Amino acid sequence: MTEMISATGLVKRYKNVEALRGLDLSVPEGKVLALLGPNGAGKTTAVRILTTLLRPDAGTATVAGCDVLADPDGVRARIGLSGQYAAVDEYLTGFENLEMVGRLYGLGRARSRERARELLERFDLTEAADRPSKTYSGGMRRRLDLAGALVAEPPVLVLDEPTTGLDPRSRIQMWDVIRELVDSGATLLLTTQYLEEADRLADDIVVIDHGKQIARGTADELKAQTGGERIEVVLADPGDRERAVPVLARVAIGEVTADNGRALVTAVSGGAAALEQVLRDLRTEGIEVLDIGLRRPTMDDVFMTLTGHSAEEHSTADATEARKEDA
């Protein structure tokens, strides 16, 4: 399979911080790779290098067969970038924004206008087409920005935190739009700090922290690394705890952990069958249950397991870098 994006050993240093310390990436044609990590992990720096906006201090990268350093124009002609900061011109209308981008891709006047109209229609912006984009909501601006990335129908799309700062409704709309793009065969690199987003949209996930890959795999593979499925039980009577632990222990892989109250958790391998057995045994024992469920670990659990710290807890140095990236 052809690699549409491939990067080896990317290094980028800012004054005090190493934003990237040897990052490798590869995205096969038609696939979606999510670059997942907290603020300041180096996601935006990676995107800026791959889209020719920034020169790496070391390492090589090719996008759609063009080297980002040797042939930046070749790369630019084959990518569509939609950034974190919705780079639309607020004084221009939605239509004017897209027409301008089309002209600058070299599409010519007639084709640019036709494309602008198609995209406004597709992104549900036709009604707002002739209003300055200053009047748009955050979600509309983001859609317009994404539409800008699609004007020339580039084979590779790079979306830098496409839903950061959006309200839940706009986020789900955005996900639908991105899913459609993916279904139509685009190769996509997506950065996100939302674990759920990577899970929903990506074929493959690279988790990065401090400028380095710390894990790679499908959402399922990453989840499996944290111990697979778990059964969580909430007892009606905390007094039943001592009797419930051995019941769970029969299907458990490791230890059964209980909090001080009425909840018990254990990792299992049998999935639904294990759940069924636990339910049956609890009933036989006469233990009443408030809630029981088979839970797959969340991506937050994954991050915690991989890095030893949660995605939010970062040292001051990282926070400085995060500001640098996000300023």
Add this chain to the structure above:
Amino acid sequence: MRTVERAVVDGWVVAKRNLIKIKRVPEILVFVLISPIMFVLLFAFVFGGAIDPGGGVDYKEFLIPGIFAQTVVFGATFTGAGLAEDMQKGIIDRFRSLPMSSAAVLVGRTGSDVVYNVLSLIIMAITGLLIGWRIREGALDALAAFGLLLLFAYAISWVMAWVGLMVPSVDVINNASFIVIMPLTFVSNAFVPTESFDGVLRTIVEWNPVSALTLAARELFGNIPPGAGDASDAWSLQNPAAYTLIWVVLILIVFVPLSVRQYKRSASH
């Protein structure tokens, strides 16, 4: 040649985008046009009585070309401010990720800012005519004077473009241009005759391109009799139009490549 063609074609697209902003936010224009009117009136009526350009020349006649020069040079601030704003808003990132000419954003910006200067020259000329300034030479000479003013302003625009791409915000560019442009225009013969300066300052005034620009405009408009008002032996003031053009060429040779290079490596975030 292909590069230049792309720069012009893409530059025109960017210039059109900049001009749409004037249409959408006409308030910008109001301030751009009111300040030159204010300058014309303030200097003419506040200093008019106190300054005698000599040689029997009326101060208003002497002053207006100087105001023209000062205002169009100040107009370059817009170039810097516009680029600084685009950087801040991330638009430059979008442009830089497109397969367009890397000179286009600068060609477009400096190009569209000529429109500001044309408008302010028209407004100032009308104000000047109302208070007694006259075009005393032929229409062609007058057009040459306006052309020279616009050319010089265009060159300065590229200097401010370079500055605009390096500063972190629009406020900085406004202050920076004030610091550079105020002395450049005041330590010149724009408001007072060259003879009123002494020593080193006089040498600076004589070789300041703004002095040459102003004198060339005065001569082309016929506002001073030849040799009057700016009696100086300096080559720059003996051949003011040629000296101005030399500066235009020099500035462009240095600052066009410098600005394009800065644009290519500029990072908005």
